[in-house]
Amino acid sequence: MSDYTLYGHFNSQPATRIALFFNMAGIPFTYRHVDLRTGQQKSPDYLAINRFGRVPTLVHGSVSVTESPVILTYLAEKTGRFGGRDESEKRRIAEWLSWLADVLLPVQRARALRKFNGDANALPWIDAAAASGLAQFDEHLSHHDLIDGDRVTIADIFAFPWIDLAEEAAVDLAKYPHVADWRERMRTVPGVLGQYALMPQHDVEA
Template structure:
């Protein structure tokens, strides 16, 4: 099945039947939601124009950006006349419009597993340590509570992912090919380790695939420090 998928992709590429992209990504270098879209674009081999939105300076509240996404969040993807915000929606759009190097396996169980892992990140981990939420908690209860809140919810989510993927993971989250679960997990684990100082070795499966990501060119090209708007 894996070989047939790769052969189909190669045939499309050779025949010139892959759709051409005219993509613009509005991103902030430290945004993990933007990171997962950058990673997916690199995996799919899709060129795109990078437009930085400085969340620290409040550029997400500018009238120009608000017309793209009234919520004021990155990422936003513009593809010709199509505007898509929310990273999950963007990734599903990319999967439908640009099916090369698919993010979802054909096997129904593995497909559901990838969607479930992505859902854990988007619903049970990442929203609970957004900077706006952490600032609110710090203002109300102090910096110690801010860090405790973030670590508690991140570790709860990582434990769930460890249990979910333990019997399916290979080199990557659901086998030896990179899929949607990896696109969500790679930035999330990296942020947990670097920003929140979580000991990832307490999750052996996640720790192992975290090391695997560090050798993937598409991942290295998508990391925050490699972006044009990164602060060095």
């Protein structure tokens, strides 16, 4: 039996990050599907492990961890995989996680509005914000193959699900060639799978 249980939903890109970490690290985990359509995430049982009523949640023994950047950091520390090798690297990766969550979030919003029939009136400013964030990301990647240094870290794992499905956000990655190249490099990393190949639609035992 696995030490780790991930609660998520197959359409959740934050949950995809955690499943991606496990797959890349070769670590088995138990998966619990949370039915967002029926409001399972707001049930008393679920709120007992995640006070925010969101996915993902990681349960590790008696510990519950929420919010994907925090979960990734926790897993990096517990497993010794994809995290910082010293305090300076750990701090820098934490900065990347915060920055990526800010500048790339509009890409996720643009996808969600289109995929789930959101408010079309919001699309112009969401698309503009996504373009701005992608331009900043592209500039960084024009000088670097990966987000932090020369190895894959949880910063790359954090960003990948958003960029992997960029076309669903109506993003033309030809406008951001360095981001497109980074995506292709990430797709060749052992254990990297896209969201639809990776995320179950039902409970899975380790």
